[in-house]
Amino acid sequence: MTRTTTVLLDGLVFPEGPRWRNGRLWFSDIHAHRVMTVDLNGYAETVVEVPGRPSGLGWLPDGRLLIVSMTDRHLLRLDSTGLAVVADLRALVSGDCNDMVVDRQGRAYIGNVGFDFIAGQGYAPGEIVMVTPDGKARVVAADMAFPNGTVITPDGRTLIVGESLGFRLTAFDIEPDGTLARRRVWAQLDKAVPDGICLDAEGAIWVASPVSAEVLRVREGGEVTDRIPVDTQAFACMLGGPDRRTLFVLTAVTWHPEEARAHATGRIEVVEVDVPGAGLP
Secondary structure (H helix, E strand, C coil): CCCCCCCEEECCCCEEEEEEECEEEEEEEEEHEEEEECCCCCEEEEEEEECCCEEEEEECCCCCCCEEEEECEEEEEEEEEEEEEEECCCCCCCEEEEEEEECCCEEEEEEECCCCCCCCCCCCCCCEEEEEECCCEEEEEEECCCCCEECCCCCCCCCEEEEHHCCCCEEEEECCCCCCCEEEEEEEECCCCCCCCCCCCCCEEEECCCCEEEEEEEEECCCCCEEEEEEEEEEEEECCCCCCCEEEEEEEECCCCHHHHHCCCEEEEEEEEECCCCCCC
């Protein structure tokens, strides 16, 4: 069966980092410098402005929101009095920070680009940094080919990350202290670049692939079971809704800051799928 998306919300600049929580989709409109929410009726609100470009989102066990601030390479926390710096990652990362997953203990796993691709700088590998709730940070994976969207399995034992410039999904065991171990290829992709990803209850991963203008459902080993095309480029996806069977697809014509701000082509698109979401985020 061929599925098609419908538009829930448009007029965004560059939406990324979707998370389903408390009946709303939370996301970062990166180049508009704001974290937002939208409900299933399309009603949108701005949660907070983030001058350094917000990206990955997650929550501490006490419910406070964590936000990756890309260009200043900080992990922020939204308190009742405003934004606070949890950790300054500049000494640990090679490029601007991007996506993140937060585990049930409140440990944040944050990737980074590794190089300034917006300015056309040559490729360099990035890292995954783990930040504990008290702000202690350390590198837990190095030599990553643009680590991007990240998920954690429901048992909390496995982290899977999309390496955008490695064209693969890479898995790690999560040790009790948060260390990542036993690195391995979970799936090598063909003609797809993994950006944002989300996990379903059968252990398959939905992958947003901007270059092939689609989201695809991938099983461990690389089998593709479903493909859903979009009109522009798909940069992120998330399973949510009352039964977690609504696949939210975040799209835009371009990721380039000036072009994105000039045209505001960003959208939240939705489509119903068969298998509900699972794990984190």
